[in-house]
Amino acid sequence: MKIYYFAWVRERTGRSDETVTLPEGVTTVAELIDWLKTRGPEFEFAFENERFVRAAVDQQLVSHDTSLKDVNEVAFFPPMTGG
Amino acid sequence: MKVRIQTEDFDANEECARLADGKNNIGAIVTFTGLCRDEEGRLSALELEHYPGMAEAKIQEIVEQAETRWPLQGVTVIHRVGRINPGANIVLVVTASAHRRAAFEAAEFLMDFLKTSAPFWKKEHLADTKAATETGWVSAQDADDEATKRWQLKE
Numbered sequence: 556m557k558i559y560y561f562a563w564v565r566e567r568t569g570r571s572d573e574t575v576t577l578p579e580g581v582t583t584v585a586e587l588i589d590w591l592k593t594r595g596p597e598f599e600f601a602f603e604n605e606r607f608v609r610a611a612v613d614q615q616l617v618s619h620d621t622s623l624k625d626v627n628e629v630a631f632f633p634p635m636t637g638g
Numbered sequence: 639m640k641v642r643i644q645t646e647d648f649d650a651n652e653e654c655a656r657l658a659d660g661k662n663n664i665g666a667i668v669t670f671t672g673l674c675r676d677e678e679g680r681l682s683a684l685e686l687e688h689y690p691g692m693a694e695a696k697i698q699e700i701v702e703q704a705e706t707r708w709p710l711q712g713v714t715v716i717h718r719v720g721r722i723n724p725g726a727n728i729v730l731v732v733t734a735s736a737h738r739r740a741a742f743e744a745a746e747f748l749m750d751f752l753k754t755s756a757p758f759w760k761k762e763h764l765a766d767t768k769a770a771t772e773t774g775w776v777s778a779q780d781a782d783d784e785a786t787k788r789w790q791l792k793e
Contacts (some may be wrong), residue, residue: 557785559690561757562687563775575753582727602701611692614689614691614695630689634778635756636776637729637730638672638752638753638782
């Protein structure tokens with residue numbers, strides 16, 4: 556599965572994208588965040604205040620309880636500030 | 639193309655003319671241009687980041703919603719990305735309709751949703767680099783969320 560990071564989430568994790576194999580037991584966006592946070596301080600920092608991090612699954616904005624079944628792409632980013 | 643995301647600048651007059659070209663049933667064209675604003679020399683530039691693919695699709699979706707709600711003869715949305723200097727253009731919305739109210743409302747609707755639901759992020763580069771203690775990412779505004787909510791259709 557491909558993961559993309561944008562804006563300060565990208566800066567904090569120190570990467571714009573990566574490909575990961577989901578470990579057993581990671582079935583939702585929230586569980587993915589919990590798992591990412593175990594991978595190092597940069598991820599703990601990026602997700603330290605999870606409610607400020609938005610998630611998109613296959614380019615659709617979703618809540619953190621969304622399932623990752625058959626998902627190709629997940630993205631994490633702050634609230635949007637375009638326009 | 640109705641929706642464009644580009645690093646290059648745009649010309650609002652040209653886009654208006656392009657939208658109206660060959661149509662004689664347009665009674666009103668509204669254009670909104672969002673500019674990079676500086677406050678007393680504080681800002682050096684804005685950096686606009688987007689989620690390629692999702693950003694285009696999301697704007698397209700907002701345009702389709704506007705077309706369902708108002709009788710529009712044409713819509714153009716251009717959003718710039720990359721480094722943008724104070725005084726330069728960021729975003730353009732052009733709406734054309736038979737009557738002004740639809741054109742005004744649709745343009746406002748498009749801007750409200752662009753600000754809150756299209757995946758773009760602004761980062762400020764400050765003129766005084768010593769003052770840049772924060773990361774520079776612009777925070778989302780509650781006022782923008784409130785502006786978006788007023789378009790919710792009543793059940």
